[in-house]
Amino acid sequence: MLAFTSGYSPPQPAAPLVATNAALVQPTAPPEPPAFGPSWPPSEKDWISEITADAWLHPLDGPARRMPIRDGRVFGAERPGDRPAECRNGHCGIDIGGEVWGEPIHAAHDGIVDRVQRGPNEDHGGLYVRLAHRGGSIFTQYFHLAAIPKWVQTGAKVKMGDVIGLLGDTGVKHSTAHLHFTVSVKPAANVIEQYIDPEPLVALWPIRMPVNGASVVTTQTAPGVPLGAASNKKKSAKIAKAVAAAPVDEPTSAE
Numbered sequence: 001m002l003a004f005t006s007g008y009s010p011p012q013p014a015a016p017l018v019a020t021n022a023a024l025v026q027p028t029a030p031p032e033p034p035a036f037g038p039s040w041p042p043s044e045k046d047w048i049s050e051i052t053a054d055a056w057l058h059p060l061d062g063p064a065r066r067m068p069i070r071d072g073r074v075f076g077a078e079r080p081g082d083r084p085a086e087c088r089n090g091h092c093g094i095d096i097g098g099e100v101w102g103e104p105i106h107a108a109h110d111g112i113v114d115r116v117q118r119g120p121n122e123d124h125g126g127l128y129v130r131l132a133h134r135g136g137s138i139f140t141q142y143f144h145l146a147a148i149p150k151w152v153q154t155g156a157k158v159k160m161g162d163v164i165g166l167l168g169d170t171g172v173k174h175s176t177a178h179l180h181f182t183v184s185v186k187p188a189a190n191v192i193e194q195y196i197d198p199e200p201l202v203a204l205w206p207i208r209m210p211v212n213g214a215s216v217v218t219t220q221t222a223p224g225v226p227l228g229a230a231s232n233k234k235k236s237a238k239i240a241k242a243v244a245a246a247p248v249d250e251p252t253s254a255e
């Protein structure tokens, strides 16, 4: 049974115009509910609930739970250029970690490698990996990588916790090394993919950490406290002027 059936009103099958063969007339049964997803139309809150309903992992090791540490690192923070509207002031993900250059980055969930960028990509986030989860209904992306293992090729299967790259600073122009992490959802083939704020998720996901010489996944780490996405303020000349006068953190970082 799916966790998310409340509020879902499945389309009713059209009645046959003429029943020519009694054996072909099926008893009226409701169509199968969708294979995944929350009630329709899903809100961001629905997606958060859906995603936390099974096993996901914080992409960075413990023991400390890495969260955005300042406003310039949250979802929706100010970034230049044309960005999807749901990214508010431009930042379509969160920036976490960076204390240790080259530390392992783990796949947040089982999935398939959807895209790998190994070449120079200085203007668009450097080296990155994009994973597809749940049949391509959810995607995670990992930017600014220092290196990507050879086995991470488009179409390769990935298990939650697999090391899919090393934290770095490729494509980072105005700040230090960090992981730019995104979560986006595409609930149906004809629906445009949308970014959501991953901060409430990384605040709760279990973390891999060393315990007694072994590396284990644990939920013992305390939940993080999200700073919260940036408000959906309008980019105005006034704001641009204020930003120019007192540059915010990573004001022109690509990712």
Ligand SMILES: [Zn+2]
Pocket: 091, 093, 094, 095, 179, 180, 181, 255
């Ligand atoms: Zn970023």
